[in-house]
Amino acid sequence: MKKVSLLALCLVCSTMMFGQQAETKKEKGKNTEIKPVLFKDRIILDFFSSTWFGLNDDVKQKAINFGFNGAVMFDIPAKKNSPFSFGLGLGVSNHNLHSNAVFGIGQGYTTITTPIVSNIDYTKNKISFTNLNIPLEFRYRHNRSGFKISAGVRVGIIADVHTKYFGHDPLGSATQLRIKNYKIPNKTKIPVEFTFRTGWKFVSLNVSYMVTKFFEEERGPAINPISFGITLCPY
Secondary structure: OHHHHHHHHHHHHHHHHHHOOOOEEEEOOEEEEOOOOOOOOOEEEEEEEEEEEOOOOOOOEOOOOEEEEEEEEEEEEOOOOOOEEEEEEEEEEEEEEEEOEEEEEOHHHOEEEEEOOOOOOEEEEEEEEEEEEEEEEEEEEOOOOOEEEEEEEEEEEEEEEEEEEEEEOOOOOOOEEEEEEOOOOOEOOOOEEEEEEEEEOOEEEEEEEEOOOOEOOOOOOOOEEEEEEEEEOOO
C-alpha cells in the first residue's frame, strides 16, 4: 500500500506541474492560446475506508478499514466535443475488515463468525479480499471548470480471500500466534459494486457499495461493505 501511495503521489505531482503552465504565451509578437490540461480519468486510484453491514451484534468492527482500488480505463466520448463519455477498463480492488470476529466453519460447511473473548490480547485480526474487475462508468466532464461526475458498476472475480491474526491464542492459552488462513469457504464468486465519483480535475470523492453479499446466501454471514474515500486521476 505504501509503494502504491508513493507512486500515486509522484504521478499527481508531475501532472500538477504541467497543469500550472500559463494558458497563454507570447510567440512571434502575438499571444497563442494553450488549452488547459484535461484529465480524462484514464488512470484511477481510489483510497477508501469501508463500513461493513450485516455483521452480528456481538461483532465489533474498527471505525477505519482501509482499502484500495486501481484501474486503467479507456475514455470513450458519446460524440465529438460532448461533455458526456463512457469509461471501460480493467481494475483490481482490495477490501479489509478489522474486527473481533474469527471466521470459521460451522455445521453443514457454512462459514460462521465467533467473537474473540474480551480478555484475549491481540494486535491484528482481519479478513481481506482482492478481486479483479471490469469497471464501466457513465461520465460527465465540464472542460472549462474541470468539474466532473461519474456513476457506474464494477463486476469482478474474487482472486484472494484470507484472514490474518496476530496475538494470543483465541482458545485461551497464553501462546503467541501468527495465523494466516486462506481456506475461507462459501465466498461469492462474482462481486458486483455500484460506484459514484465527483470532483475537480485530478481529485475526487468516491463512494462504492457492494450489492452482492460477501458470502453465498445462507452459506455465511450476510455482510457487504460500503466505502468512502478519495480518488486521484493523474491522467
